[in-house]
Structures are given as C-alpha cells and as structure tokens.
Amino acid sequence: MNFPNTRDQALESLREFSSRAGRYSRDRNHVVPGHGNVSCLSAAIRHRLLTEWEVAAAPLAKYAPSTVEKFTQEVYWRTYWKGWLSLRPQVWTNYLEGIEDHPDAEMIRQGKGPVAVMNDFARELVETGYLHNHARMWFSAYWVHVARLPWELGAKFFQDHLLDFDPAANTLSWRWVAGLQTPGKTYLPRRSNIEKYLASELLDATGLELLENPTALVPRNVERPEVTRASLPEVEIPKAGKVLWIHEEDLNPESSPLGDYRPSKIVVTGEFGGKSKLQKEWLGKALNDVAARAEKHYGASVERVDDLIAWAEGNGGTEVLALRPEVGPLYDRLNSLNEAGVELSLVLRPEDRYLRSFAKSGFFGFWKKLQSRMASGEFPLYGQRELF
Numbered sequence: 001m002n003f004p005n006t007r008d009q010a011l012e013s014l015r016e017f018s019s020r021a022g023r024y025s026r027d028r029n030h031v032v033p034g035h036g037n038v039s040c041l042s043a044a045i046r047h048r049l050l051t052e053w054e055v056a057a058a059p060l061a062k063y064a065p066s067t068v069e070k071f072t073q074e075v076y077w078r079t080y081w082k083g084w085l086s087l088r089p090q091v092w093t094n095y096l097e098g099i100e101d102h103p104d105a106e107m108i109r110q111g112k113g114p115v116a117v118m119n120d121f122a123r124e125l126v127e128t129g130y131l132h133n134h135a136r137m138w139f140s141a142y143w144v145h146v147a148r149l150p151w152e153l154g155a156k157f158f159q160d161h162l163l164d165f166d167p168a169a170n171t172l173s174w175r176w177v178a179g180l181q182t183p184g185k186t187y188l189p190r191r192s193n194i195e196k197y198l199a200s201e202l203l204d205a206t207g208l209e210l211l212e213n214p215t216a217l218v219p220r221n222v223e224r225p226e227v228t229r230a231s232l233p234e235v236e237i238p239k240a241g242k243v244l245w246i247h248e249e250d251l252n253p254e255s256s257p258l259g260d261y262r263p264s265k266i267v268v269t270g271e272f273g274g275k276s277k278l279q280k281e282w283l284g285k286a287l288n289d290v291a292a293r294a295e296k297h298y299g300a301s302v303e304r305v306d307d308l309i310a311w312a313e314g315n316g317g318t319e320v321l322a323l324r325p326e327v328g329p330l331y332d333r334l335n336s337l338n339e340a341g342v343e344l345s346l347v348l349r350p351e352d353r354y355l356r357s358f359a360k361s362g363f364f365g366f367w368k369k370l371q372s373r374m375a376s377g378e379f380p381l382y383g384q385r386e387l388f
C-alpha cells in the first residue's frame with residue numbers, strides 16, 4: 001500500500017489516480033485487495049500536502065465534470081465536515097469527554113471478535129493505518145449496533161491508528177453511523193451488503209449470520225448542535241519579520257496567503273504523543289518534506305521541534321505567524337502557547353473561510369452552493385493552477 005507522505009509523491013499519486021478517475025463512481029464502493037478502486041490520497045489531503053481544490057481539479061484535465069462528479073463530491077465531504085465542526089467546536093469537546101473504556105472493546109480492537117471480516121478490518125487498520133470507506137462504515141456500524149460499544153471509543157480506536165485521522169471526518173462519520181448526526185438515521189452493517197461489495201478473496205463468512213438482520217441502537221432525544229463559532233477573526237498579514245510556524249494541519253504553506261511572507265525563521269512541529277508507530281513514521285517523513293520545501297521556498301533557517309510547549313516556554317514574547325489549525329488536538333494546545341507568552345497570529349486560508357460559511361446545515365445544500373460557484377468560476381478563489 002502506498003500512502004504518499006511527500007508533496008512530490010502525492011502529486012505523482014494524484015496524477016496516476018486522475019487517469020483512472022472516470023471509473024471511480026462505478027467502482028468506488030467495491031472493496032478489493034490493494035484498494036485500486038479509490039485514490040488512497042486521504043492522508044496527503046488531510047495534512048494538506050495537497051489541497052482539496054487541487055485534488056478536485058486534477059481529473060478535469062481528462063474528464064468532463066459530470067463524469068468525475070462523484071469524486072469531486074467526496075473530496076468536498078472533507079471540507080464540509082471540517083467547516084461543520086469548525087462552526088460547532090463543542091461537538092469535538094463532547095466527543096473527547098465521552099471516551100471511556102469498555103471491557104469488551106479490546107477483543108474487537110485485537111481482531112478476536114465473532115465476525116471474521118470485522119476482525120480482518122481491525123487488523124488491517126492497525127497494520128496499515130488505512131481502511132476503505134465502506135469497511136469503515138461496516139466496522140463502525142458493527143461496533144455501535146452489533147457489539148453495542150460506545151461510539152466514542154470506536155472513534156478513538158480509529159483516531160489512534162488512521163494515517164488520515166481527521167477530527168472532523170472521523171468524529172462526524174461515527175456520529176452519523178450512531179444516529180446522532182442526522183436525527184432519525186443510523187447506518188447498519190448488513191450481510192447482503194458486505195457480500196455484494198467485499199471481494200470474494202477477502203470474504204470469510206464466519207459470523208456473518210450475526211449481520212443477517214441487525215437491530216439499530218437508536219439514540220433518544222437527539223439534538224442538532226448549535227453554531228457556536230459563526231465567525232473567525234481576520235488577520236492582516238505583515239510582509240516580513242515574524243517566525244513562521246508550520247504544523248501538521250497544513251503542510252503546504254507555499255500555496256497559502258503566507259506563500260509570499262518573509263519570515264525571520266521557520267519552526268516546523270508535529271504532535272507525536274499518543275500516535276501509533278505508523279502514524280509517527282508517516283508524519284515524520286511529511287514534516288521532513290515540508291521542512292526541506294520551506295527552507296528552499298522562503299530562504300530562511302528551519303528548526304524542527306518535537307515538543308511544541310517546551311519550545312513555546314523557551315520563546316515567550318516571540319511573534320509567530322501560522323495557518324490556523326482547525327478544531328482538533330493541535331487546536332486544543334493553542335492555549336498553552338498563549339499562556340507561554342508566544343504572540344500568535346493565525347491566518348485562515350480564504351478558501352476555508354469561504355467554504356466554512358456554506359457548512360451551516362446539511363451537505364447537499366453545501367454542495368449545491370459550491371457547485372454553482374465552481375461552474376461560474378468563482379471557486380477556487382485563486383483559479384486553477386496548472387499542476388502537471
């Protein structure tokens with residue numbers, strides 16, 4: 001399996017995938033060995049080695065927008081989830097507060113439960129850091145509705161292993177499966193669906209009888225979370241002088257409004273605590289890549305920092321400019337930076353600000369607005385850069 005962790009490799013994978021993107025809408029739900037029906041670009045997109053708008057634009061060099069619409073739509077699901085959570089950060093905090101271990105969970109996490117394919121998915125997740133979307137849906141639905149384990153604990157299992165772990169896509173997908181995201185709707189793992197979409201060489205029927213007729217665990221009194229952070233501050237970007245902080249939430253500052261900035265120095269950080277070995281390896285290489293690119297692009301010295309808070313404590317009073325980390329573990333640490341006396345200015349990419357405003361309600365309203373802006377050429381805001 002190849003989950004690119006440098007920008008050049010990610011561009012190469014995008015180029016390769018774009019040539020076969022015409023088959024995506026037909027084949028994407030079929031889970032096959034090697035996952036050749038999907039792009040496997042999620043880790044690169046999640047950490048912004050590639051932006052969503054670059055990825056969405058790439059197949060259009062070969063295909064009509066209608067041919068690759070499903071792919072474009074999937075790419076923007078991430079942006080939608082991210083915008084939705086950014087408007088309602090309390091949903092992330094509630095998830096963290098709801099994580100509590102359960103005596104039956106370890107058996108499922110270790111792949112020792114009664115349903116063989118679910119055991120295979122648990123092992124694949126741990127051994128590769130990836131699961132196909134359909135497998136994520138089956139596994140999470142099995143966890144919630146069949147094993148009857150708390151959804152937060154399942155989401156944490158994914159958080160601890162996915163190379164593409166994304167606070168918004170993960171938390172909100174698990175909430176959706178559990179019937180919390182769209183009131184009245186749950187997702188169930190059905191034997192017939194698994195037999196239809198899982199390749200025969202991956203299909204071990206042991207225990208599938210448990211999925212013949214599963215019963216949904218329907219949550220009561222589901223409330224739609226309120227928008228609690230409608231707007232984010234605008235920051236005027238100076239021309240030069242501050243420290244540029246590059247972090248794992250956006251590994252492509254060159255393509256952002258900070259691309260023309262002239263920093264006094266660059267600090268590159270990654271959060272390694274609590275990550276699996278594979279997650280650490282992936283991130284370490286991606287950080288090396290951005291450090292090398294940034295040194296060349298900005299012509300400033302680069303410091304790699306593993307302990308962000310220790311760095312902040314030693315650099316109180318320093319003026320730091322960075323792209324804004326969205327809701328999630330790094331965002332949760334910003335207070336410690338402020339407390340350590342670092343003077344932080346956070347810049348939101350204009351595309352993120354623009355699309356966030358569309359994420360106030362459901363995905364299809366978001367998608368309609370975005371589609372019309374794409375058709376009129378209003379989005380992407382910077383126009384489509386030639387990639388290849």
Ligand SMILES: Cc1cc2nc3c(=O)[nH]c(=O)nc-3n(C[C@H](O)[C@H](O)[C@H](O)COP(=O)(O)OP(=O)(O)OC[C@H]3O[C@@H](n4cnc5c(N)ncnc54)[C@H](O)[C@@H]3O)c2cc1C
Nearest residue numbers: 038039040041042074075078133136164165166169170173
């Ligand atoms: C329970 C559950 C948990 C999930 N957790 C995560 C997570 O932590 N991180 C994450 O990136 N995705 C998550 N997803 C969404 C989705 O499964 C992955 O983005 C996708 O499987 C990644 O594989 P790919 O790059 O081959 O996708 P492709 O099918 O090639 O899709 C292209 C890109 O579109 C985006 N995308 C596709 N499907 C979705 C989706 N349903 N939601 C949001 N974006 C999507 C991704 O950026 C992906 O790389 C989760 C889905 C479920 C059901």
